[in-house]
Amino acid sequence: MKSAVTIALVPEIKTGPWIYWHDLQASLAKAAALGFDGVELFTASADAVEPDRLSSLLGEYGLRLAAVGTGAGKVIRGLTLTDSDPEVRVQAVEFIADMIAFGALFGAPAIIGSMQGNAVPGVEKEQALEWLAEGLNTLGKQAEALGVRLIYEPLNRYETNLINQLETGVQLIRSLDTENVVLLADLFHMNIEEASLADSIRRAGSHLGHVHFADSNRRPIGFGHTELNGVVAALREIDYTGFISAEAFPWPDPDQAAGQTIHAFNQYFKPRTRTHGL
Ligand code: LER
Ligand code: MN
Numbered sequence: 387m388k389s390a391v392t393i394a395l396v397p398e399i400k401t402g403p404w405i406y407w408h409d410l411q412a413s414l415a416k417a418a419a420l421g422f423d424g425v426e427l428f429t430a431s432a433d434a435v436e437p438d439r440l441s442s443l444l445g446e447y448g449l450r451l452a453a454v455g456t457g458a459g460k461v462i463r464g465l466t467l468t469d470s471d472p473e474v475r476v477q478a479v480e481f482i483a484d485m486i487a488f489g490a491l492f493g494a495p496a497i498i499g500s501m502q503g504n505a506v507p508g509v510e511k512e513q514a515l516e517w518l519a520e521g522l523n524t525l526g527k528q529a530e531a532l533g534v535r536l537i538y539e540p541l542n543r544y545e546t547n548l549i550n551q552l553e554t555g556v557q558l559i560r561s562l563d564t565e566n567v568v569l570l571a572d573l574f575h576m577n578i579e580e581a582s583l584a585d586s587i588r589r590a591g592s593h594l595g596h597v598h599f600a601d602s603n604r605r606p607i608g609f610g611h612t613e614l615n616g617v618v619a620a621l622r623e624i625d626y627t628g629f630i631s632a633e634a635f636p637w638p639d640p641d642q643a644a645g646q647t648i649h650a651f652n653q654y655f656k657p658r659t660r661t662h663g664l
Contacts, residue, residue: 432484466503467521568595584616
């Protein structure tokens with residue numbers, strides 16, 4: 387399993403759960419100094435960061451791009467895959483398609499979280515889920531053609547009324563015409579929605595493609611009350627090899643949040659050195 391830390395480059399969203407903010411190069415330098423394997427980027431659009439610049443910075447700091455977030459499409463432009471206006475749905479697909487193409491330049495998958503939207507008043511949930519599946523089918527196939535997977539993220543009930551648990555997420559992605567869509571287990575959302583984090587991870591099994599690493603209160607792991615040993619055991623049991631990516635509040639500040647995150651990652655996920663002898 388590989389560690390990652392989030393970097394948000396979207397000034398419009400000041401209160402979101404991202405560890406590093408605003409300055410790409412300074413954030414990469416800090417992530418590399420702490421020993422993270424990769425970074426997850428949250429940008430305003432697919433052309434917000436020049437690919438050549440990102441490529442040379444990732445090379446310079448020896449970091450991988452773990453994933454790209456697409457949520458700015460909703461937060462800044464009001465787009466979702468389940469809007470009742472077909473033109474808005476088309477624009478949402480286009481926005482995500484561009485993000486997929488951007489991430490694919492670096493072998494990184496895009497994440498569909500808040501861009502899934504909601505069944506809004508006047509729209510049946512079944513209808514919204516059909517639109518969501520349509521979007522995931524189109525985008526999952528586009529991602530496959532570019533050699534990357536597409537990540538779909540169940541969110542807690544206060545952020546979407548569509549899919550709140552891994553189990554219903556598995557049902558949704560199994561119903562698609564593509565096998566290229568995988569699930570994101572965000573430990574914060576799961577802490578609200580799942581009866582057992584470990585059992586849900588075990589049941590999602592090979593459908594799991596990404597993990598958002600945050601404690602019960604969305605602070606870095608270790609600053610809340612989530613019991614992580616069972617989660618770690620379940621991830622090992624399903625042979626999960628993807629990123630464990632810190633999408634958490636920069637509490638008490640970005641540097642301490644990043645430090646706590648890598649400390650927790652090393653504590654729980656790094657192979658322990660065995661001592662022999664007495
Ligand atoms: C996105 O990964 C997510 O978890 C949402 O809650 C965005 O805030
Ligand atoms: Mn998340």
